[in-house]
Amino acid sequence: MTRILHVLDHSLPMHSGYTFRTRAILRAQMARGWDVRGITGHRHGAAGPAEEVVDGLHFHRTPGQAATGNPLLREWRDISAHADAIDSLIGRWRPDIIHAHSPVLNAMAAQRAAKRHDIPLVYEIRAFWEDAAVGNGAGTEGSPRYWLTRQLETHAVRAADAVAVICEGLRADLVSRGIDADKIIVSPNGVDMEQFGTPVARDPALTAKLGLEGADVVGFIGSFYDYEGLDDLIAAMPRLVRARPKVKLLLVGGGPCEQALRDQATASPFADHILFVGRVPHDRVEDYYAQVDILAYPRKAMRLTDLVTPLKPLEAMAQGRLVAASSVGGHRELIEDGVTGALFAPGEPAAIAAALAGMFADRDFWDNRRAAARAFVERERNWSSNILRYEPVYEQLLQRPQRISAAA
Template sequence: MTKLRPNEGKLDPLSGRVLHIVGKAFPKTESGYTLRTHYTARALQDVGFEVSVVSQVGENPERDQLRSETLENVTYYTLVGSSRSNRSYHDWLDENIEQVREVVVRARPALLHAHSDFFNAITAQAVGNHFGIPVIYESRGFWEESWLSRISERYGIEDWTEIERQWGLPDAYTLRRAREIEARRRSAHVITLAHVMKGHIAQFGYPSSHISIVPNAVSTESFPVLSDGIEELRRVFKIPGQSITIGYISSVVEYEGIDTLIRAFYDLKERTFEEVRLVVVGDGPHLPVIKALNAQLGNGGVVFTGRVPHEEILRYYGLIDIFVVPRRPSPVCDLVTPLKPFEAFSTGRAVVMSDVGALKEIAQDSGAAALFTAGDKDSLSDVLLGLIENEDQRAVLRRAGAEWVRAERTWASNAKRYSAVYSSFGVLPITSML
């Protein structure tokens, strides 16, 4: 393992400089995870911090030397070497730690801000201890729960209680959970995205007083309120101008519940005289299964766009009248908040969400979303039918969501939350020290 020893590194850190340590980064990888990092870094720059980001060894295996590039005033460091899937974890982690140490020498941060998963926390803690720099850890999700959800889907396991009683939970789950708990325990402070996530972290012994919530948010400039549909896209996808379009935008994975949405859509078509369409925007490993289900149920009125670049997503929100987040009843969905509902709110879509814990928290905070019973296609069909038949209610939801995110869920407001955490470690915006 790493040869770095605590408090032996020589460094003259500059207050106001923060290094974010992540798994993947924008623009090489475009996802909710990398966009949150980038928007956060930009917002922190705007309030006076100097921010840089370093991603793991192996994200850009074609690179032959440690290098940096600047994107919208944020410095991104790219490390050298192959991913951990191609070598032993010990060797990979040693190299990751050593190269992040080099980045710290260059960037001279006063604080290390690690983000999920625990490999980033381990790296940050080794380097932070070496130089005497505080480390905070941002738990953005519980990846062990995501893994268990995929296994449950693959093998048709609805309840692990009896399996756990007889055999225990899989090692891949328990070991990852243990490493995440340890990573949080070794951090000076923990940040997470929602109250339900904070409660989950606290139940494993981390003190609530050392957990801060910095929720998912949206760039309202990038996602303005849209008043009219996008006629060009309607023509491309043969969506009649008078139809009401129900939409989903995100990754196509098992726990998102897109199967429930498709079943509810075909039920809805039988119950309404309105012209309705369903648009599924995104790609993922579950897409073939979803397309097969659609063909089985009717194969009419559903559009699959495939993956759409982030810079074009706004146009697709313009297609949608009612935006649905149909997540299934599962631990990962109960715990982890997605990013896309905030974009939908910001663009003035009427939003419908399943009543899993994390989404229910968003609905309660915003007062701007209709809920249905998770996994229940009849419940979703009922909610959609009610909104289709009540244009005034759709308008109420549209206004409430757009107003709420602008008041409560912007990256600029998040920067103030981060700044409060950073200042508790004596790390202040550079502009405040001039």
């Protein structure tokens, strides 16, 4: 049985888009018959034992706490601790493939252990770390740290035996850096249709509790980062309410921008049409999807959003919900305007309001668009089929003549 060790930033029981993609990959690989485990670094902040099974998935933890002090020294120490933990686990479990997932610190730690044990290494990039830092407000494009991180990313890609990325935007960027296109596969974000493929019915009690009876409901369910453009969505509400007096905006989640968004909503002349729910348990998320007519994703235009495809619109489409999104590159890979959803200009509240008002005004197309969106997810973004993209890569790497057999 082929053994795959996934080197991760963090994992379940923490909840994030990162951990949900990891869960989907590991579950699908286990269903394929592979023996799969994950190991997390010091950025995994959930308390727990050094080895645990969560939701049927087997995880190991790097011992100790994240280093402190100078950022470069701190990250170097964390890489070393992670590499030592990977090395120790390899000695006990002897995987056939190491599959490291971004950020690049994980790839650097995994490369040390892979080289020592002569185990093939796949490096999977979900977003470039330097661009993610800019999107989260923790970095500046063009800064020395940005440049250094970009160089490390390129080096890690060159050193890996194979590279996976989640979308065409990331692949094109790597090719522009001189990386051989044949070395890169695209393993796009997907949906576990067994989990998200059966929409739940709207709960009338929850509808009443939220005050949404008879409302046209626009919703966002996710993390409140600046690049998500929720300030533009709130700014669009006055125009949208004038066009659709019964419209309400339901915001589910939280994050760094939450207080600023709440303050903006309070100052809006239509504050009573904007509802913040806060974070909800993951097992209740589907109940909130069921309350929403149109899920809105008004991401701002920047490198991160142009290169990276988000997961949330796919989950909404799998749930049979309508989606409207800004026309950044990451959304254009997922949504065909007028067929599976609606696209509007990023950063323009007037365009957001016009797109949403137009969708509410013409309900005749709703069923067809929902069906087309769900069919797209089932056909091209279903994890049960996405997982097949890794298989030929693994098989090729396992045939390396210099490889040391895990059974040795």
